[in-house]
Amino acid sequence: MNHQDPNIVIIGMGTVGKVLASAFAKKRNARTYSLHLIGRTEQSTHDIADRIRDLYGMTALRHVCDARQTDSLIERLLEINPAIVINVATPDTHVSVMRACLEVGAHYLDTAVFELPGDFNVAAPWYNHELALREQFRQKGLTAILSIGFDPGVVNVFCAKVRNDYLDCIDSIDILCANAGVHNQFFATNFNAAVNLKELCENTSYWQQGAWQSSPPFSRSMAFNFPAIGMQKLYSVGHDEVHSLSMNIPKARIEFWMRVGDQFRSTFEVLKNVGMLSLAPIEVGAERISPLDFLARVLPSPQTFANEYRGTVCVGALISGTKTGKPETVFMHSVCNHEDCYQDLETQVTAYTTALPAMAATLLVLDGEWDVGTMVHPEELPPDPFLDRIRELGLDWHVTYPSSRPEPTFNT
Structure with missing residues (x-):
């Protein structure tokens, strides 16, 4: 066309x-x-x-x-x-x-x-x-x-590129997302707050041995030494790309991992424990609204503090398998700086x-x-x-x- x-x-x-x-x-x-x-x-x-x-x-x-x-x-x-x-x-x-x-x-x-x-x-x-x-x-x-x-999206393309050019057989795919940037907000999300916070409340789902597995939120973690930002702790989170990749690369183990900072997680746990992340609507004056939707309305929009964001994000696909019969691990990734993104757009x-x-x-x-x-x-x-x-x-x-x-x- x-x-x-x-x-x-x-x-x-x-x-x-x-x-x-x-x-x-x-x-x-x-x-x-x-x-x-x-x-x-x-x-x-x-x-x-x-x-x-x-x-x-x-x-x-x-x-x-x-x-x-x-x-x-x-x-x-x-x-x-x-x-x-x-x-x-x-x-x-x-x-x-x-x-x-x-x-x-x-x-x-x-x-x-x-x-x-x-x-x-x-x-x-x-x-x-x-x-x-x-x-x-x-x-x-x-x-x-x-x-x-990007994730989902670019990381899926990374998997296709590695499958085509870098590995003969893929055994595992780990999508790694680490935002090591800092801003002046005590508690804020980097995209739609209702969507972001809800996914952290959900059980993680991952693909292993040709079947779906599930674990409670924050029950699976690992550390990875990223380019540009160093060692970061990541948590397994249910995510979109795992579900499509499992259809198209079904023999691999596939999981998504996200960096969650200590302050963010401790605040998240308090909000969850007092019911502010609930999806069940309650009456607030003349309006019925879930606590999570209310919280999403009062939290700062990511665009409002974009000019104050500093630091680096690394996201990529960590893919293991074999090349000419030998074990090989490839990390295809992107490194982006908040200041550079603000200067551009x-x-x-x-x-x-x-x-x-x-x-x-x-x-x-x-x-x-x-x-x-x-x-x-x-x-x-x-x-x-x-x-x-x-x-x-x-x-x-x-x-x-x-x-x-x-x-x-x-x-x-």
């Missing part, structure tokens, strides 16, 4: 939507396109459109629509005639947006798995809601790329590394290299064009060879 000046739609005008729109405006290079912004409120789209016009000289067209309302969204998309829709709204919008894309004939991208606000400890495997629509995308020759942020690492992969994938679909005419996860696509493109956009990556893979600790 090779549209002449295609219409690109971004749905969701939160932190990632703002960074994504800025990236499309600033990093256009030779590619031309029209940018359309869809938000739930007039103010959100107005603010972002004004920003990219003033900073980068690009005019984006603004639209207001609740992406959960499929019929209304179809009407809006028919007016726009999009080549591709990038959905960075809340995860509960994914199915409605995909149905709208099928109706209007547009390609589709998102950056996380579908999730309803009340979902908790959802049984494995995930992605059932999205995959139920795969055959419809295939029949219409439309591409849908699921979860193309006025944001912190998490939003930066979610937005740029989505932009890269969009351009690859429009250029035909990732236009596969069906629904896929990133590890099912050719990795090299994508890895080249994210480097061009400012997101570098590296390959190192650790001497060994650390073993998990089982906490009592």
Whole structure:
């Protein structure tokens, strides 16, 4: 597919939507396109459109629509005639947006798995809601790329690259995410607080010996010596990419690990013990709201302290297996600095590394290299064009060879 000046739609005008729109405006290079912004409120789209016009000289067209309302969204998309829709709204919008894309004939991208606000400890495997629509995308020759942020997203592509070029057989995949940055907030999350805190409350799920395993939160940990940031303690957390990688590399053991700092964890435990992380709605004046949703509203938005974030993040795929019959471990990773991300697009690492992969994938679909005419996860696509493109956009990556893979600790 090779549209002449295609219409690109971004749905969701939160932190990632703002960074994504800025990236499309600033990093256009030779590619031309029209940018359309869809938000739930007039103010959100107005603010972002004004920003990219003033900073980068690009005019984006603004639209207001609740992406959960499929019929209304179809009407809006028919007016726009999009080549591709990038959905960075809340995860509960994914199915409605995909149905709208099928109706209007547009390609589709998102950056996380579908999730309803009340979902908790959802049984494995995930992605059932999205995959139920795969055959419809295939029949219409439309591409849908699921979860193309960083983790999930880039790390999935890392796995594909290692499988293709570095190892003959993969035995284990550990996705490692360590944010060693500091900010001036006592307690804050790096993305949607309700989603981030809920995932830390859930049991961890991981893939081992061809079956799903589960353990209580914070019951599995390990230490890893990262490039740039040194030794960090990580906890096993249930995460999107484990569920797709288990479908596509089923013989490997697969697990996701996240750094959680001591102060963050101690505060998290207090909030959990006093009921502030509960999903059960309670009455607050005339409103019914869960304590977790209330907490998410009062915690600082990641974008509000992006200019004060300092330090480095390292995220990657630690993959062990064999090469020409000998054991080998490869760590394919990216190292990003909060200050550099702010200087480029006025944001912190998490939003930066979610937005740029989505932009890269969009351009690859429009250029035909990732236009596969069906629904896929990133590890099912050719990795090299994508890895080249994210480097061009400012997101570098590296390959190192650790001497060994650390073993998990089982906490009592």
